[in-house]
Amino acid sequence: MNAPKDEPGFWQTPTIDGYGPVHYWDDVAYRPSVGNGDPYKIVFFINKQEVGPDQINEGLDRVARAVNLYVASGVPLDQLKFVAVLTGGATPATLNNEQFHKINGFDNPNLPLIEKLRKVGVDISVCDQSVAAHHYDRTWVDKSVTQALSGLTTVTTLEHQGYSFMPL
16 A cells, blocks of 8 residues: 555655655666766756745756655766756846845745755756846855856757756
């Protein structure tokens, strides 16, 4: 019998604590290969904020879920080459607390998740074209975020380097 999904311990966050909950099964198809040494290179494209500004960006949470799934499958962190590109409506998630607070009246809820993702090697990047389109000063972007020329050039540059494209 399957455990109910609300049972304690059913959803876990084994690598990115508190984010990207997963439920893992051993007997499933399409599990990541382990042991061949080849890195998984993925560029995640996040261009919207699906919830209010007081909640974490769901695209960033999906990146955490991907990390949790790969590691739960036995893939070592050093074989994950992940880049999350935030653009368009997702751009505000990259603001530092000072600027985010000025705009919204509270601290940026995305920064703790961004910090955890960076600690495991995920590069969080923002499209500077979107920074300009939002009329943000480039200095408003949190120092932990990589500023890129654009989301478009980041994706195509990384695809040329063998990254798989994952729109979120």
